[in-house]
Amino acid sequence: MNTAESTKILKGSEDFPTSLAWSHDGKFIASCYLNKKVYLWEAATGKFELFEGHDSGCTNVNFSSDDKKLVSTDEKGFVKVWDVKKKGDEALIKTYKAHKDRINALLIVKHYAVTGSDDKMITVADLDDDCVFFKFEGHDKEVTTLEFKAELEFASASLDKTVKIWDIKERLLKKSGEITKNQHWVLIGH
Numbered sequence: 001m002n003t004a005e006s007t008k009i010l011k012g013s014e015d016f017p018t019s020l021a022w023s024h025d026g027k028f029i030a031s032c033y034l035n036k037k038v039y040l041w042e043a044a045t046g047k048f049e050l051f052e053g054h055d056s057g058c059t060n061v062n063f064s065s066d067d068k069k070l071v072s073t074d075e076k077g078f079v080k081v082w083d084v085k086k087k088g089d090e091a092l093i094k095t096y097k098a099h100k101d102r103i104n105a106l107l108i109v110k111h112y113a114v115t116g117s118d119d120k121m122i123t124v125a126d127l128d129d130d131c132v133f134f135k136f137e138g139h140d141k142e143v144t145t146l147e148f149k150a151e152l153e154f155a156s157a158s159l160d161k162t163v164k165i166w167d168i169k170e171r172l173l174k175k176s177g178e179i180t181k182n183q184h185w186v187l188i189g190h
Contacts, residue, residue, distance in 0.1 A: 019060045023067045030070050032058030038072045051082050053092055060106035064127055071113050073103035098123040107146040109154055116143030116156055124168055136166055138173050
């Protein structure tokens with residue numbers, strides 16, 4: 001049996017990571033932890049910057065599409081936006097309350113930060129427009145995951161056993177489906 005060895009070990013936090021993201025240009029890796037910390041690693045050197053400021057455990061981290069910003073979420077429904085070129089307290093660009101409860105999913109679509117939460121809501125914030133945001137409603141239970149589809153569309157899945165496709169530009173639900181007992185996709189509307 002062949003086993004592969006890692007080429008690098010990035011050490012910083014003693015806590016367990018909850019999320020990991022690689023920048024689009026491959027220069028940085030970000031990780032976040034339940035101990036409220038966010039690490040931004042230089043992939044080539046292993047050096048890191050520590051971003052602190054969450055009041056509860058961090059749940060997700062992701063890069064903006066231009067790699068200039070790092071977005072992190074937490075268990076109390078807050079989103080923080082960081083400047084990857086700055087250090088320490090100066091790196092924090094803004095904080096906003098996106099949800100009433102824990103944020104389970106974070107997706108970056110173009111210049112939008114899309115979050116899904118235990119509060120059954122999906123929030124979309126425009127990172128280029130001072131985080132002006134709007135909400136999508138439609139799930140009956142916690143939103144557990146989000147996935148980018150194309151252009152300004154994304155899909156969400158929930159503990160209500162549905163998958164929904166949303167359009168950010170039009171701000172509407174495009175399609176909704178339910179997983180049946182036979183594990184078939186059933187289209188509910190369009």
